[in-house]
Amino acid sequence: MNEHLERAPVVPPRPLTALLLIGVGRECERRVRAALAARGLKPRQVYILDVLERLGPVGQRELGEMLNIDHSLLVTELNPLEADGLVERRRSDEDRRRHQVLITGDGKRLLKKGLTTIEAVQAEFLRPLDERSEASLQHMLELVRSQFVQGLEPRVGASDNSCVSEEA
Numbered sequence: 001m002n003e004h005l006e007r008a009p010v011v012p013p014r015p016l017t018a019l020l021l022i023g024v025g026r027e028c029e030r031r032v033r034a035a036l037a038a039r040g041l042k043p044r045q046v047y048i049l050d051v052l053e054r055l056g057p058v059g060q061r062e063l064g065e066m067l068n069i070d071h072s073l074l075v076t077e078l079n080p081l082e083a084d085g086l087v088e089r090r091r092s093d094e095d096r097r098r099h100q101v102l103i104t105g106d107g108k109r110l111l112k113k114g115l116t117t118i119e120a121v122q123a124e125f126l127r128p129l130d131e132r133s134e135a136s137l138q139h140m141l142e143l144v145r146s147q148f149v150q151g152l153e154p155r156v157g158a159s160d161n162s163c164v165s166e167e168a
Helices: 015-037 041-055 062-066 071-083 105-127 131-146
Strands: 087-091 097-102
Touching: 015 041, 015 105, 041 062, 041 071, 041 087, 041 097, 041 105, 062 071, 062 087, 071 087, 097 105
Parallel strands: none
Antiparallel strands: 087 097
16 A cells, blocks of 8 residues: 555545534544444444433334334344343233333443443543533534424533434
8 A cells, every 4th residue: 555645644624514523423433432342332222221221111113213213223223132131122011012112220230331431432532622611512512403303402511411423
């Protein structure tokens, strides 16, 4: 391979916020994926477990809609989580054709490890910012995101942010 090509400088994106967000988001996701992979986890697994832990048992179809994951893809995500004892699917008492999905104790423990890992990556990623700047960034990103997520209002001073793509 050409030595010049290997050492070519990275060309910064144009000063367009959208391009900057794309680049920063990709780098954050790359770092989160690598850190989680070292623990045998994937971002989407952590995301699913987090939603289940916060919401409690939820219908499988509703879970897919909440996560914006196609039903067939959700099944492929839930199967290994269930096989590892991290989630449980139970028949609904109201409609035996439907399944309720819930997180298990092992799932909660693994979720805690995953979130701790993501928080460590986030702290390193946002290290150049002071506390006030980080809170301001969080607020601005939530404000922008709220226009795309129906019914989601930005939380002032929210601290449970992460650098995980929901499509991860």
